[in-house]
Amino acid sequence: MAFLDNSGDIILDAVLTDVGRQKMAQGTFSITKFALGDDEIDYSLYNKTHPSGSAYYDLEIMQTPVMESFTQTNAGINYGLLTVTATDLLYLPVLEVNQKTSVTNTIIPKANFPNVYYIADNSTDTSTKLLLSTALGSTQYFTVSNSTSGPAILLEAGLNTKEFRGDGANRTTYLVNNNLIDNYFYVYYDNRFISSILGSDTTNRFNNTDNGDGTPVLEYSLTTAATITTDLKLDNYSAARISGPSNGIVYNAAYSVDDRSVSSIDGPRSSFGLINVAIKASLDAEYSLYGSTNQNLFGDSKLYNYIDTTLYVQGSTTGVQIQIPLRLIKYISG
Numbered sequence: 001m002a003f004l005d006n007s008g009d010i011i012l013d014a015v016l017t018d019v020g021r022q023k024m025a026q027g028t029f030s031i032t033k034f035a036l037g038d039d040e041i042d043y044s045l046y047n048k049t050h051p052s053g054s055a056y057y058d059l060e061i062m063q064t065p066v067m068e069s070f071t072q073t074n075a076g077i078n079y080g081l082l083t084v085t086a087t088d089l090l091y092l093p094v095l096e097v098n099q100k101t102s103v104t105n106t107i108i109p110k111a112n113f114p115n116v117y118y119i120a121d122n123s124t125d126t127s128t129k130l131l132l133s134t135a136l137g138s139t140q141y142f143t144v145s146n147s148t149s150g151p152a153i154l155l156e157a158g159l160n161t162k163e164f165r166g167d168g169a170n171r172t173t174y175l176v177n178n179n180l181i182d183n184y185f186y187v188y189y190d191n192r193f194i195s196s197i198l199g200s201d202t203t204n205r206f207n208n209t210d211n212g213d214g215t216p217v218l219e220y221s222l223t224t225a226a227t228i229t230t231d232l233k234l235d236n237y238s239a240a241r242i243s244g245p246s247n248g249i250v251y252n253a254a255y256s257v258d259d260r261s262v263s264s265i266d267g268p269r270s271s272f273g274l275i276n277v278a279i280k281a282s283l284d285a286e287y288s289l290y291g292s293t294n295q296n297l298f299g300d301s302k303l304y305n306y307i308d309t310t311l312y313v314q315g316s317t318t319g320v321q322i323q324i325p326l327r328l329i330k331y332i333s334g
Contacts, residue, residue: 015069037077095322096264098154105150116327118142126331134300145279158269165251171268182315198222199242200274207248214255216262244271302334
């Protein structure tokens, strides 16, 4: 491991990944695609006021120390570049969790609690105790493992800017025409604690047009997501694919309810996704190994076991990513 000597000409440093070497040994190696990334580049170093003129504007960027190529699959490029032909594109999509209280049948973190999304094991005792006013107190703040009817975590993708409104015309101009619509999302989960992902499908609906006044409508039934072979190269992580139906939240000046009050995206919206998880059955020893046991989490003398874990969600087209912290929780006694 070392830095490249970039004091002179531009250098192209290419190595085979571990998978590439394996394919070469098997006699099946063939380059069919390539990807570009700029993970190590700090564009804020571009200096348009350099005293020596325009030829030196990017000098500091070009001379930034860059590591030699790695052989691990995901070590060199964590955030790949996109090919976009538009020259006036100033914003790229983001993924946000919708935490608007006006949207029903979704879960959000409770104020003054850790910023995590609670997933209760499917025992009646856990749900009953979490609903107590001394605990979480509402299904708005947790969901039950493997529940297909919700509540669920609601994700939205789009351009999170107030530069232009989220109407249909801007959606077409900035998202559809630039191929920035994620029709699927990849969900990466720790298979030591989670057996499967439940997610949205193409029949699910999220819009503010049904009632004619801008109030949100969310209709869904979750289905078990298909597992896929792509992964983040993280130990113990598996991947599943969920659908990303079209996000129907739009700006309309005639609506009494503002679109930004019901959506986590301020500008044009592309798609949305819904997520729940199925906690592995007989998850007992894991609470001691990887989590905490017999914890008085809410100060009401009720004891719980829990494990904190993270979901990684990625757009299938844009590659946009978000991390979602989960707390898998089980009531014990008290």
